[in-house]
Amino acid sequence: MKQIIDFVPLLLFFIVYKLEPRAIELAGFNLTLGGIFSATAVLIISSLIVYSALFVHQRRLEKSQWLTLGACLLFGGLTLALHSETILKWKAPVLNWLFALAFLISQFIGDRPLIQRMMGHAVELPAHQWARLNVAWVLFFLVCGSANLFVAFVYPAIWVDFKVFGSLGLTLLFMAAQAVFLVRHMQPEQSRD
Template sequence: MKQFIDFIPLLLFFIVFKLDPRTVEFAGQSLQIGGIFSATAVLIAASVLVYGSLFAIQRRLEKGQWLTLAACLVFGGITLLLHDETFLKLKAPVLNGLFALGFAGSHWFGDKLLIERMMGHAISLPQEIWRRLNLAWIGFFLFAGSANLFVAFTFQSIWVDFKVFGSLAMTLVFLVGQGFYLARHLHDADPANPTPHSKD
């Protein structure tokens, strides 16, 4: 469920982007609705609201959520300040790259791989399986970031659609694949035999 919280602001971004540009009156102010810049403003506001609400409820945010919020504020803010959508197009590739770097770094720094820190409280797996899962997440983030970068600057007419639904589809496919992979190895979590050989 946590993986899909990030898509709430993106869905609102998509809806506003697809609206025909119009001027609306709100609290005595004229606001332009529709198009990339008003959608970017909604993305920022929705991100602050969503993650602010999570923080109020949980009294904490995960590091990835802080990073996502910061990237939204930085890249979205620069986009609005300079009136240049190029910076927003860079948000997903840069963010995915940072996530990949974080997962990769955990192979050399810290006592546990990042994926084990995230999921180890729920399941127990042999170290080799954690290593493969961590590598899979690195590959996923690199692929997702590269795909977003390619579409954003090659197929500019559909980059918003891909940013929202392409990213969602990639995440769903990857998580389903991870679920099937984990199902094959859950028996390896037997406390009486904590480090069996992998079937692979």
């Protein structure tokens, strides 16, 4: 459920982006609704609402959620302040590459790779398989970041569609492949204490 909630701001961004731009009056202010800049404002506001609600409910946010929120505020804020959609186009690649870097660094720093820290409670693997799975995540994030960058600047007309559905599709395919690999290593329910 939490992963679905994380996609709410992106879905709202997509919906507002696809609207035909029109002027509206809201609380005495004239605003434009539709297009990249109002969609960016909706992305920032909805991210703040979603992650604030998650923080209140869970009493914390995961590091990845803090990073996602920070990137949204930084890149979205700069996009609005400088009125340049190019800045927002760099958000997904940079965020993916930061995740790749975190997974890569965890191979060499700490007692366990990052993926093992995240999934070790449910899956039992030998150390070399955890390392391979962690490298797979590094490669996945590098590919996702590069694909987002490529589409954003080579095919800008479909960039938002790819950002929402292409990235989601890549993630689901990767997760399915990972599930096939991991299913034989899942620990029985009673031994997960």
